[in-house]
Structure formats: C-alpha cells, structure tokens
Amino acid sequence: MKILVIGDFHGKFPKKLKEKAKEADFILCTGDFGGSKKLLKIIFKYLGEKWWEIVGLKKAREYILEDYNSGVKILKQLDKLNKPIYIVAGNWDFITKSKLERTAGLNLVNYPTIIRNSKNLKYWKRGIRKVYGINILAFGNQVTAGDYVDKKGFYKNKPKKLLKHIKDNKKEIEQIMKHGRKDVDILFAHYPPYGYFDVVRYKGENPMNGKHVGFKGYTKYIKKYQPRLFISGHMHEYQGLKKLGKTDMIATGAALNGQAVIIEIDDKKKIKIKFIK
Numbered sequence: 262m263k264i265l266v267i268g269d270f271h272g273k274f275p276k277k278l279k280e281k282a283k284e285a286d287f288i289l290c291t292g293d294f295g296g297s298k299k300l301l302k303i304i305f306k307y308l309g310e311k312w313w314e315i316v317g318l319k320k321a322r323e324y325i326l327e328d329y330n331s332g333v334k335i336l337k338q339l340d341k342l343n344k345p346i347y348i349v350a351g352n353w354d355f356i357t358k359s360k361l362e363r364t365a366g367l368n369l370v371n372y373p374t375i376i377r378n379s380k381n382l383k384y385w386k387r388g389i390r391k392v393y394g395i396n397i398l399a400f401g402n403q404v405t406a407g408d409y410v411d412k413k414g415f416y417k418n419k420p421k422k423l424l425k426h427i428k429d430n431k432k433e434i435e436q437i438m439k440h441g442r443k444d445v446d447i448l449f450a451h452y453p454p455y456g457y458f459d460v461v462r463y464k465g466e467n468p469m470n471g472k473h474v475g476f477k478g479y480t481k482y483i484k485k486y487q488p489r490l491f492i493s494g495h496m497h498e499y500q501g502l503k504k505l506g507k508t509d510m511i512a513t514g515a516a517l518n519g520q521a522v523i524i525e526i527d528d529k530k531k532i533k534i535k536f537i538k
C-alpha cells in the first residue's frame with residue numbers, strides 16, 4: 262500500500278506531484294493550501310500588530326482574496342485526483358471567519374466547509390482513525406509554537422500575550438496526551454515537534470528567523486508513545502527523516518518546491534520511505 266504525503270502548496274501544485282498521486286492508495290495532506298507573497302511580506306513586517314489597519318482595509322482585502330482563491334484552486338485540484346485525501350489544516354488555511362487578521366472582515370466560506378462539500382477530500386481535525394488497517398492519529402491545525410511560550414522568546418515584551426500562549430500550550434498538550442495509545446502507526450500534523458526540523462531559516466525578513474517553532478506536545482507524545490511515524494509540514498526549509506527513539510519523524514518538504522513523500526507499507530507492516538525532491 263502506498264501513501265502520498267503532501268502539503269505546503271501555497272498556491273502551487275507542480276505537475277510531477279499530481280503524477281505521483283496516481284501511484285497512491287490514499288493521500289495524507291498536511292495543509293497550507295493558499296498563498297500570497299505580498300500578504301506574507303506584510304504579515305512578517307507587522308507580526309503581532311494590526312497589519313490590516315496599517316495597510317488599510319481595501320488593500321488588506323485584495324491580498325486576502327488573492328491568498329484565499331489560490332487555496333480554493335488547490336483544493337479543487339486535489340479533489341480531481343480521485344483518491345481519498347485526508348486533510349489536517351495548516352496555520353495558513355482559512356479555518357475560521359472570526360479572525361480579523363485572516364479575513365479583514367470578508368465573509369468567506371471557510372476551507373473545512375469546502376473540504377466537507379467535496380467528493381474526495383476529508384477534513385480531519387484531531388483524533389484517531391483506522392485507514393486501510395493503519396492507525397492514524399491526526400492532531401492538526403495551529404498549535405502554539407515553541408518560542409511563543411518561552412519566557413525569553415518572541416513575546417517576552419508582551420506579558421499578556423505570553424501568558425495566553427502558555428495557557429493555550431498547556432491545554433493543547435493535555436489534549437494530545439489524551440489520545441495516548443501505544444498502537445498508533447502514524448501521528449499526522451502540520452507543525453513539527455519542538456526541537457526537530459523546527460528552527461526557522463527563512464530566506465528573507467522574518468522575525469521568527471533562528472527561533473524554534475515546533476510544538477512541545479508532539480515531542481512529548483512521541484517520547485512517551487513512540488508511534489512508528491510522525492509526519493509534519495509547515496517548514497519549507499526542511500525535508501528529511503530524524504529518529505526519536507523508535508519513531509521515524511518525517512519533514513514532508515513543500516509541494517510548492519516540488520517536494521512530497523511516498524510511504525510504502527507492506528502486508529507485514531514494514532515501512533519504506535521515499536522522498537520526492
């Protein structure tokens with residue numbers, strides 16, 4: 262059985278990856294569908310500030326629509342592959358209407374709704390399912406990044422924000438540990454585990470450069486329950502495999518750059534991993 266693992270499209274779905282999808286029995290998709298370079302630049306420039314007020318609502322909506330529509334296009338292309346596709350959302354995906362920083366007040370149909378209304382796409386926020394005989398625990402969507410909860414880190418000068426992040430982080434860690442089981446084959450996420458594939462090495466201006474943005478809950482879960490595989494996206498700068506005990510942790514790479522992973526599992530549950538570069 263073959264699984265294609267793919268994510269971080271940010272508006273681009275190279276043809277060679279669509280071809281690879283034909284080999285797969287099903288697809289695990291780590292999220293981040295749309296993108297707008299202009300918007301990204303602005304968000305990084307004004308990180309933590311009300312960027313939509315700084316640039317003005319008109320411009321903000323224009324950039325957001327460009328981003329939103331490019332993601333919808335990718336979702337449609339995925340649906341057309343005619344394979345079962347399980348999706349966890351990334352931090353860049355439109356999952357809620359309430360966040361002004363993502364919608365600038367536009368009334369957009371969120372991606373989970375689009376996914377649920379499609380033929381082959383399956384939205385999977387969090388929880389364990391058996392897919393083709395394999396136990397998969399999804400724990401997707403945005404989680405609190407490592408440096409946000411470090412007292413010496415990114416929000417050290419914003420004590421209120423820091424406190425909120427610490428609280429959220431604690432809650433999220435409790436949530437994932439509630440799914441503790443020794444028979445999980447794949448832990449499936451958008452963010453990397455704290456300490457692995459998680460130091461930002463962005464080529465360009467990004468206040469997070471050099472900082473850890475992994476989630477401590479994943480590292481804790483992996484250490485304790487040792488799933489056979491951990492899969493994550495989010496970090497375009499990494500593709501590869503690292504071991505933590507018996508767990509093989511995989512950084513998927515970005516579809517945007519032509520990267521993805523094929524996982525082959527035979528009848529004896531032996532696993533082979535192939536990186537598409």
Ligand SMILES: [Zn+2]
Nearest residue numbers: 293351352495
């Ligand atoms: Zn991301």
